[in-house]
């Protein structure tokens with residue numbers, strides 16, 4: 001099989017983020033032939049503004065769209081804020097979703113996972129994200145669902161994933177994403 005590149009986007013800006021730590025773990029756990037690149041431009045994406053969503057959008061937006069287009073798939077790692085997707089991540093997805101029906105995310109293979117220190121592993125945020133990808137018409141991996149609950153118990157003080165069950169689930173998700181990427185779009 002040909003080598004594939006996956007763009008990893010964490011929805012947290014926090015240096016000590018569990019979700020970014022989970023994304024770093026995914027980079028290490030990627031199957032042979034898959035490279036996971038970390039997107040680090042989230043902080044630079046301006047608030048969505050239809051008036052600047054023109055042929056020449058703000059450069060950070062153009063860069064995001066370019067990087068999504070160039071990647072074979074996208075791995076979103078979302079925290080949960082107030083039972084939903086953090087505004088900074090939703091904002092970036094809103095930009096990336098335009099123009100509707102022809103965006104960098106349309107038909108793009110995408111996978112989702114999330115972490116929280118609480119008992120639910122960002123499940124509600126992940127479901128909200130799934131809804132967005134239905135409208136966007138991305139090629140979304142449905143299973144496995146990776147809900148990293150009690151995240152504080154699964155990483156060491158350096159943000160390294162130590163939990164083998166979580167590592168196995170992340171591997172399964174990446175395998176499923178690779179399968180979606182390698183399956184021709186209908």
Ligand SMILES: Cc1cc2nc3c(=O)[nH]c(=O)nc-3n(C[C@H](O)[C@H](O)[C@H](O)COP(=O)(O)O)c2cc1C
Pocket residue numbers: 012013014016017018019020079080081082083084115116117118119120121122
């Ligand atoms: C504004 C805000 C809202 C939050 N809402 C929720 C929530 O609805 N459910 C939840 O499980 N945790 C919630 N949390 C806690 C986050 O899960 C926790 O801060 C987590 O560590 C954020 O992800 P990160 O570590 O990747 O930054 C919230 C945190 C913030 C700052």
